[in-house]
Amino acid sequence: MNLKFPLYALALGAVLSLGSCSNDNDSSNSSKLEVRLMDAPGDFQQVSLDVRQIEVHLKDEGNPDGWQTLPFTAQAINVLDYVNGRSALLVSTDFAPGDLKEIRLILGPDSYVIGTDGQRYDLKTPSGQTSGVKLRLDKATLRQRETFQLLLDFDVARSIVERGNWKAGNDKKERYLLKPVIRVVAQDINGGLRGTVTPAAALPQVLAIRRSITPADTFSTRADASGAYQLFGLPSGTYALKYFPTTAAPTGQPAYQTKEVGGVVVVNNQVTTVNPVSLN
Template identity: 60%
Template sequence: MKANISFLTGAIALATLLGLGRCGKDNDKAGAAKLRISLTDAPGDFRAVTLDVQRIELHLNPENDPNGWQTLPFTPQSLNVLEYVNGRSALLVDTDFDPGTPQEIRLVLGPNNTVTTRSGQTYNLKTPSGQTSGVKLKLQNVSLVAGQTYQLLLDFDVAKSIVERGNGNGNGNQNERYLLKPVIRVVAQDLNGAIRGTVSPAAALPQVLAIRSSITVPDTFSTMADASGAYQLWSLPAGTYTVKYFPTGTAPTGQAAYREATRTGITVTNNVTTVIDNTTLQ
């Protein structure tokens, strides 16, 4: 996932990379475009992160026009985003849509967002603005054309989205210990290069950064290895990457400390999953 992109601020720096993947399938409704929206996530150091998603809306008019929002067909539901990692995704919207040029997507969250820590304790997630105006993602140069299918992936970064406040809200209220400040990357399904691999020991639970160094301003995407030591970064642009591993776990007493590692010259190609052999962190 690309670092430092908060969709609560409405300033989505990645918007210039946005394109919606096209498939050559016919649509069910004559003269319509087919729109699919999915959610995926990078593993984080929690047991569960549940989002109470109430509505998904698409904005077709200019940004300053408050009347341009259209509600998409979506059943309100609670999603544990940590179930959709390492190549898995949740299909949120699959609908026919009139041709047009959408400007933004908005996710409206309910009040029942929670995080469950590794110790099994569950806390409510306080969302500073997502419950009122909704969580917005800006779109640029997106055009829904009749007869085409467009697939949009919302890549949620749980590690950056959950912010611990120390001892609650400052008044000793432990139920407000964590804030939800969602960080997301919007990617097109036609950007479908991927990197997959494993690390050992799995208990190192490293953050994995893939840095695309073959462009003037490097892109950085991140995930975390899961409890088995597996990781996957997908929807990557083609190019040459450096992959860095930063352990977040602590080695047991009497064992060598976990160490950082770097793999260089990793080539990513569209429609291909690049497999990195096991990386040892001890």
């Protein structure tokens, strides 16, 4: 689903923790929700968005109830860091299965750009900022043991508008308006992987790390008593798997070793079987 909306109401309130995520899909029947931000390049040295909060709406449009705040740390983001396929991970959280109707961004007052002249210009937003930037979602359904991703594609060139009557020497705060245009791409993410570890007595923790994005995604689970493990709801990509024993080898036997296996490819709607790994 691709939707494009002009965003004229930017009340800034709370978001963007860009840290890596940890998830144990093997022990939960919940869904996982990801929100990512990427950008189309623009003619600026830097575009800093003051993002304060992200919310999703679980009920029909117009119903004031049903808004749920997602877990974030408010911060400024230079969206030009996330072009040419790179994306910023804003949200990665367990979430109850069900339908999402809207997503809302709340921005703070401290957004700005640095122009090609090296000067900083504050970004002004139009009136009506209290309600935030709302984007409708069509058929956005989270299912058990699957990951659902909302990719917010921010168009810098169309979102930052220069005032027609601004001239060099005028107040820098009055040069640009921020009228965001964001394309929303919503998709189910349900790739998976499975494998076995020996000896099973090592009871290792298994990390699947996707380093092709910034920051890296990290998903985790533990092998069961038979040495088997599996992870679901993984985005497509190439992963490194790390195995960390959580028990010590019996006296007189070789110590269990930490191992890493690279180049594990995960494809959406498929489960990749990993070759058996020995920790001896």
